[in-house]
Amino acid sequence: AAAGSGATAGHENWSSRSAFILAAVGSAVGLGNMWRFPAEAGENGGGAFVLFYVFCVLLIGLPVLLSEVLIGRHGQASAPDSVQKVAQDSGASKGWSVIGSLGVFAAFLILSFYCVVGGWVVYYIGVFLGDLFQTGLTGGAFEGRAAEDIESLLPGLFGNGMLMIGLNMGFLAATIFFVARGVSSGIEWVAVYLMPLFFLLFLGITVYGAFTGNFSEAVTYLFTFDFSKLTGEVMLAAVGQAFFSLSLGVAGMITYGSYASRNTNLGATSGIIAGADTAVALLAGLAIFPIVFAAGLSASVGPGLMFQSLPIAFQAMPFGSLIGLAFFIMVFFAALTSSVSLLEAPVAFVKDRFKMSRMTATIIVGLGAAVLGVLSSLSFNDMADFRPLAFIPLFAEANFFDALDGVTAKLFMPIGAILTCIFVGWVADAKLIDDENGLDGVLHQTWRALVRYVCPIILAVILFFGIFG
Numbered sequence: 001a002a003a004g005s006g007a008t009a010g011h012e013n014w015s016s017r018s019a020f021i022l023a024a025v026g027s028a029v030g031l032g033n034m035w036r037f038p039a040e041a042g043e044n045g046g047g048a049f050v051l052f053y054v055f056c057v058l059l060i061g062l063p064v065l066l067s068e069v070l071i072g073r074h075g076q077a078s079a080p081d082s083v084q085k086v087a088q089d090s091g092a093s094k095g096w097s098v099i100g101s102l103g104v105f106a107a108f109l110i111l112s113f114y115c116v117v118g119g120w121v122v123y124y125i126g127v128f129l130g131d132l133f134q135t136g137l138t139g140g141a142f143e144g145r146a147a148e149d150i151e152s153l154l155p156g157l158f159g160n161g162m163l164m165i166g167l168n169m170g171f172l173a174a175t176i177f178f179v180a181r182g183v184s185s186g187i188e189w190v191a192v193y194l195m196p197l198f199f200l201l202f203l204g205i206t207v208y209g210a211f212t213g214n215f216s217e218a219v220t221y222l223f224t225f226d227f228s229k230l231t232g233e234v235m236l237a238a239v240g241q242a243f244f245s246l247s248l249g250v251a252g253m254i255t256y257g258s259y260a261s262r263n264t265n266l267g268a269t270s271g272i273i274a275g276a277d278t279a280v281a282l283l284a285g286l287a288i289f290p291i292v293f294a295a296g297l298s299a300s301v302g303p304g305l306m307f308q309s310l311p312i313a314f315q316a317m318p319f320g321s322l323i324g325l326a327f328f329i330m331v332f333f334a335a336l337t338s339s340v341s342l343l344e345a346p347v348a349f350v351k352d353r354f355k356m357s358r359m360t361a362t363i364i365v366g367l368g369a370a371v372l373g374v375l376s377s378l379s380f381n382d383m384a385d386f387r388p389l390a391f392i393p394l395f396a397e398a399n400f401f402d403a404l405d406g407v408t409a410k411l412f413m414p415i416g417a418i419l420t421c422i423f424v425g426w427v428a429d430a431k432l433i434d435d436e437n438g439l440d441g442v443l444h445q446t447w448r449a450l451v452r453y454v455c456p457i458i459l460a461v462i463l464f465f466g467i468f469g
């Protein structure tokens, strides 16, 4: 099969390869790296989790990532239509496009609760900004306030339903704004300006953490591999985290791949994306844990690590308010470049399928995400007792927010990825795949073996234990 017919008329494109890389790294690097990775590493015992995480990225994440961008680049259309084009050019059933449809739906669900957490980040920007004015530039954050007081900022926010909704809508509105402007002047703009700013702030804070915090304890914690800690549960958490962090299984990377030009080497580009994402996750650990350890706080508090422990730790640090402010601005940039990709996947679909303008499609999907967002925001207060999936044992205890998180991470992502591996590894025309992937020789053979055998088997095990374990 010839490697596709070039760009479909009217389908948008990145303006350069580096724009594609920045946008894809922007999608990958987000709350998953800054908030979820350190929390998961802390809850799962540190080193063993971290080692297995890196292993998962190399063996499963990277091959699936290449498979996804490859489908998009060949299809030059929204995710379902891209999968369908690869299927048709391989003489396979159009029905495989379900991979794209499921993914688009999952991206939409993730978007709706991702913007809720994005709202918390905005809240903390406000908190540190206010504190900076109160305590001045050089002092630690929250002068004279008790640790419990600082810790209670998050539950305080959770208790205020209206504020939660307002912040959620603000973050979603910013996402909508950039996606409505299109691929090269909106999505690319965010990536090209915000990602370098992100890296600059990130570098600064990591160096700050290394010098003022307890760097050696953090290094020992994150990189000492105690194999006895590598339980099934830890392994599951690590694969799930690798998937979430690389934006896999939910059509986002298929969609971004569809804007890539024919000259882009997808193998090399996928390597850069996965490498950058993993580096940021590891460095995020090396930025956060030294600060947390220096304050004598625990590593294993989970989701509260970034929103509760870190602010307490900033109290004892020189320039605490300023660094806290910079930190949350940095997380905001990372989160926005990710939420933009979560919105783009369904928008590209709605726009193509229903022949709508980008603006109309963005508003429709955005409104849908707003409705679900309200329900997620209220899961922390007025609707805390609502159990939307009470009839499914696995999710019986979950409120609306947790249900969306659980369903996407435990079902949609692994199922989407397994289907992608089977499709690319077994169904799609081998010559077509070979022409697209930019790999030669041993690398090509290795990648193909991983996609055909290793990834689907490991993912099926994960899915099984995720559901029944």
Ligand code: PFF
Binding pocket: 027, 028, 029, 030, 031, 032, 033, 107, 110, 244, 245, 246, 247, 248, 250, 251, 252, 253, 338, 339, 341, 342
């Ligand atoms: N990779 C993003 C993060 O680590 O925060 C989250 C994400 C973005 C997941 C886009 C899925 C996606 F399609």
